Amino acid sequence: MFPLSPISFDVVIFGGGGAGLWLLDELTRAGYEALLIECSALGTGQTIGAQGIIHGGLKYTLGGMLTGSATAIRDMPTLWRQCLAGERAPDLSKTRIRAEACLMWRTASISSQLGMLGARVGLKARPSKLAADQIPGALAGCPGEVFKVDEQVIDTASFVECLRVRLCDRLLLANKDSLEFECSLRGIEAIRVAAGESELTFQPQAVVFTAGAGNGPLRELARLTPGLMQLRPLHMILARGGLPELNGHCVDGARTRVTITSDIDSDNRRIWQLGGQVAEDGVTMNPVETISHTMTELQAVLPGVDLSEIDWATYRIDRAEIRTEDGSRPEGVQVKKEGNVITGWPTKLALFPLLASEIKALLDEPSGLDNSASHLQSFPKPSVALPPWETRERWFSSKEIN
Ligand SMILES: Cc1cc2nc3c(=O)[nH]c(=O)nc-3n(C[C@H](O)[C@H](O)[C@H](O)COP(=O)(O)OP(=O)(O)OC[C@H]3O[C@@H](n4cnc5c(N)ncnc54)[C@H](O)[C@@H]3O)c2cc1C
Numbered sequence: 001m002f003p004l005s006p007i008s009f010d011v012v013i014f015g016g017g018g019a020g021l022w023l024l025d026e027l028t029r030a031g032y033e034a035l036l037i038e039c040s041a042l043g044t045g046q047t048i049g050a051q052g053i054i055h056g057g058l059k060y061t062l063g064g065m066l067t068g069s070a071t072a073i074r075d076m077p078t079l080w081r082q083c084l085a086g087e088r089a090p091d092l093s094k095t096r097i098r099a100e101a102c103l104m105w106r107t108a109s110i111s112s113q114l115g116m117l118g119a120r121v122g123l124k125a126r127p128s129k130l131a132a133d134q135i136p137g138a139l140a141g142c143p144g145e146v147f148k149v150d151e152q153v154i155d156t157a158s159f160v161e162c163l164r165v166r167l168c169d170r171l172l173l174a175n176k177d178s179l180e181f182e183c184s185l186r187g188i189e190a191i192r193v194a195a196g197e198s199e200l201t202f203q204p205q206a207v208v209f210t211a212g213a214g215n216g217p218l219r220e221l222a223r224l225t226p227g228l229m230q231l232r233p234l235h236m237i238l239a240r241g242g243l244p245e246l247n248g249h250c251v252d253g254a255r256t257r258v259t260i261t262s263d264i265d266s267d268n269r270r271i272w273q274l275g276g277q278v279a280e281d282g283v284t285m286n287p288v289e290t291i292s293h294t295m296t297e298l299q300a301v302l303p304g305v306d307l308s309e310i311d312w313a314t315y316r317i318d319r320a321e322i323r324t325e326d327g328s329r330p331e332g333v334q335v336k337k338e339g340n341v342i343t344g345w346p347t348k349l350a351l352f353p354l355l356a357s358e359i360k361a362l363l364d365e366p367s368g369l370d371n372s373a374s375h376l377q378s379f380p381k382p383s384v385a386l387p388p389w390e391t392r393e394r395w396f397s398s399k400e401i402n
Contacts, residue, residue: 007201007203007372007375007376008202008369009034009202009205010032010204010366011027011204011205011363012035012037012204012207013035013209014209015036015037015215016037016164016382017047017210017211017212018047018156018346019210019212019346019352019355019356020038020208020210021042021160021167022090022163022355023208025089025090025167026090027356028167029089029090030366033367033371034170035171035202036170037174037193038171038173038174039174039179040176040385041386042164042171042382042383042384042385043160043384043385044385045320046212046317046318046320047160047212048156048385048388049388051153051261051275053151053259053261053350054077054349055077055151055348055350056073056149056151056350058126058127058149058151072331073332076350076353077152077350080350083353084154090162091162092162094161094165095154095155095162097152097155098154098262100150101148101152103130103139103246104127104147104149104251105249105251105301107143107250107257126149128148129148138302138305139302141302141304142250142303153261155387157384157386161384164383164384172376172380173195173381174193174195176214179191179193180192186340187207188222188339195379198379204340206363207222207340207341207342208341208344208359210344213229213320215345224338228322229320229322232329234275234279234280234319235290236275236315237274237282237290237313238274238312239294239307239310240272240312240389240395243305245270246262247262250302257297258278259274259276260272261275265389266390271389278290281293282294283316288400288401291314295307309397310398311395311398312395312401313396322334330345330347332347332351332354335358335362342362342363
């Protein structure tokens with residue numbers, strides 16, 4: 001190890017999930033000399049584990065009300081659509097789009113029908129009813145109407161890769177355990193961290209934590225108010241094999257009974273990622289119980305789909321957010337500024353743009369520093385995390401579960 005001279009940056013960001021990368025891009029375009037420090041692969045955790053739906057708030061209006069969450073998110077599908085088409089910065093046109101829209105169908109209860117009506121209140125991505133001949137075969141046998149909602153589904157790995165390529169010079173892969181902050185009343189004065197064989201020191205004007213669940217430990221290290229974050233666990237389910245392509249939600253009243261998103265794995269097999277209520281229910285169950293419960297739910301909400309020759313796996317993942325009094329999901333993005341340290345939680349990937357602009361609004365103007373990132377050319381750079389279906393070791397056949 002050899003210590004190098006301190007390098008000054010306007011902003012040092014910790015955490016290269018979608019939130020940190022979007023922010024880094026926005027700050028770089030605005031003339032800030034900014035650096036992002038990642039301790040693992042980019043997107044590790046929520047961004048890679050997410051279902052990739054660019055929500056427009058529909059699922060927050062299923063009770064029939066335009067909630068705070070729905071208001072915060074309703075402009076996001078249009079903004080993302082423009083970025084994904086390369087018509088607006090950041091240019092995300094290399095992101096793979098898994099679906100242009102989601103479907104929404106319901107179970108037979110009256111309450112679920114009311115939910116569908118409530119869902120149309122005040123939103124920009126409103127559901128439109130599909131004609132009988134447009135309803136996909138997978139939904140044959142489902143009672144009632146099927147709606148289409150213009151919420152795109154993205155492959156989050158290619159979204160992260162898109163930003164990685166553009167921002168590579170400003171990314172640093174560092175060893176989390178080596179991290180030290182030098183703190184004062186102003187906040188963080190200096191950052192010391194090991195990257196590869198070297199020990200680096202940074203002098204930041206401002207520091208931003210967008211490290212998802214890593215924000216808690218980072219805040220502790222920076223001696224900031226403890227207990228500001230909550231983790232809400234999910235036990236997500238993966239299905240693999242002869243499945244139809246399907247992206248959407250089965251709603252029952254104000255509840256999303258199951259959310260299904262589809263992809264193709266590296267061996268060209270169809271993957272379903274299953275979330276919603278089944279993943280909430282699975283939190284207290286082991287993988288086999290969770291899969292068995294999910295199979296029962298799928299038989300009820302998709303009676304026309306044959307599940308007999310499918311392989312199944314699960315993954316546990318926490319949603320990291322600012323703490324709420326009752327432990328429920330916070331409405332919209334959450335940002336906390338303490339001295340020169342800003343902590344941010346997007347709550348939804350659809351809200352990355354909003355989080356970036358809220359954080360930028362809290363920063364001083366760029367100082368005119370130039371070329372700090374050029375000192376980092378020879379240091380290790382983070383790669384992009386693999387999606388959960390590429391990292392599961394244990395898959396269960398339907399026969400093993402039944
Ligand atoms: C299962 C699931 C499905 C979801 N589906 C959707 C969806 O369909 N649509 C939607 O809008 N939202 C969805 N969300 C929510 C969304 O995924 C998250 O709000 C969003 O991805 C959070 O992004 P982030 O960048 O803040 O955090 P993360 O994606 O968790 O990224 C944190 C990054 O920080 C790094 N890190 C951690 N500690 C440190 C440290 N000490 N130093 C440096 N780096 C560190 C990690 O390695 C990681 O790269 C879903 C969430 C989950 C869990």
